[in-house]
Amino acid sequence: MKYIYAIFTFILMVNTSFSQDRYITKQGTISFFSHSPVEDIKALNNQVLSIMDVESGDIAVSVLMKSFMFEKSLMQEHFNENYVESDKFPKATFIGKILNIKDLGNTGIVLIEGDLTIHGISNKIEVEADIEAEGNIVSITGVFNVLVADYDIKIPSVVRNNIAKTIEISFSLNHKEYN
Amino acid sequence: MSRKKTVIVSVLAIIMLGIFLAVKEYNKPHINVADTKPDIITNSQGLLEDFQVNENSANKKYLDQIVQVSGRISKLEASENNDIIITLLNDKSPLGTVICHLSPDENKKLINLKEGQDIIAKGICTGYLMDVILVRCVLVKI
The missing domain is CATH 1.20.5 (Single alpha-helices involved in coiled-coils or other helix-helix interfaces)
Structure with a gap:
């Protein structure tokens, strides 16, 4: 966790003379959705921290697992206590790079590549996202899927049919210029 | 028979x-935050320092607890869903503070809030990113 904080501090501190390249949001949104024949489960997190550098394309996203709000409190309890073990692994992070940021105009589709860490397990992922720059705001939105099994999240057999094996994750990060 | x-x-x-x-x-x-007694009563500076000094032990102490925090509003914003977000003042350093995400039931109180005002809020602590995050907050004193 110290290591991850160091990366954030690094991205914030480095190149102080080029501060206009860095954009930040502390109110990004990430939601996930699990569809199964038994029930649909949705959770929403409005406290996502994301820092990006529009020059280099570096992006770092960090979320608190306990900030995911579920419709039913029992689902939220199971999610935190049994599945992602939030007390042991309080954060999920993504550290990556927007690959084709230089070729873009004010809007476009970008490919983001990096390491997604959930439940203490890191995997390389590639995500396609929409990017839009307007004034001092750079918005990145997209949807991608993760396999529950890739992150060593164990679902007890009793509720195996209630929870999808593939979870759809949506994100909307409206970065503002950092100053 | x-x-x-x-x-x-x-x-x-x-x-x-x-x-x-x-x-x-x-x-x-x-859990209904408004009707529940706080588990921990503190101020914004104390809460933040606990996390900055040792995040692991602060996680053990504060996560999932109803924390009542006093502080001064440094920034007042509305989220994309129009819920109120209060950033409390950290007068010692610009890096890191306490951010209170208010419950939608508190939206009508926006008219009574202004930057620079001293308030007491109560909410559930979900952890520390660059700032300590409290969610589903209600205002105890404005």
Whole structure:
């Protein structure tokens, strides 16, 4: 966790003379959705921290697992206590790079590549996202899927049919210029 | 015959009770922050420093707890869903502070809030990113 904080501090501190390249949001949104024949489960997190550098394309996203709000409190309890073990692994992070940021105009589709860490397990992922720059705001939105099994999240057999094996994750990060 | 009936009735009663309790547990409501006494009472500077000094021990102390925090509003914003977000002042350093995400029930209080005002808020602590995050906050004193 110290290591991850160091990366954030690094991205914030480095190149102080080029501060206009860095954009930040502390109110990004990430939601996930699990569809199964038994029930649909949705959770929403409005406290996502994301820092990006529009020059280099570096992006770092960090979320608190306990900030995911579920419709039913029992689902939220199971999610935190049994599945992602939030007390042991309080954060999920993504550290990556927007690959084709230089070729873009004010809007476009970008490919983001990096390491997604959930439940203490890191995997390389590639995500396609929409990017839009307007004034001092750079918005990145997209949807991608993760396999529950890739992150060593164990679902007890009793509720195996209630929870999808593939979870759809949506994100909307409206970065503002950092100053 | 009547003994058999009693057994059947009791078994049915137990099954019904089981289903009732399961449904109740499945639908149990989220904790009502407004009506619950705070687990910890502190101020914004103390809360932040606890996390900055040792995040692991602060996580153990504060996560999932109802924390009542006093502080001065440094920034007042609305989220994309129009809920109020209060950033509390950190007068010692520009890096890191306490951010209170208010529950939608508190939206009508926006008119009574202004930057620079001293407030007391109560909410659930979900952890520390660059700032300590409290969610589903209600205003205790404005």
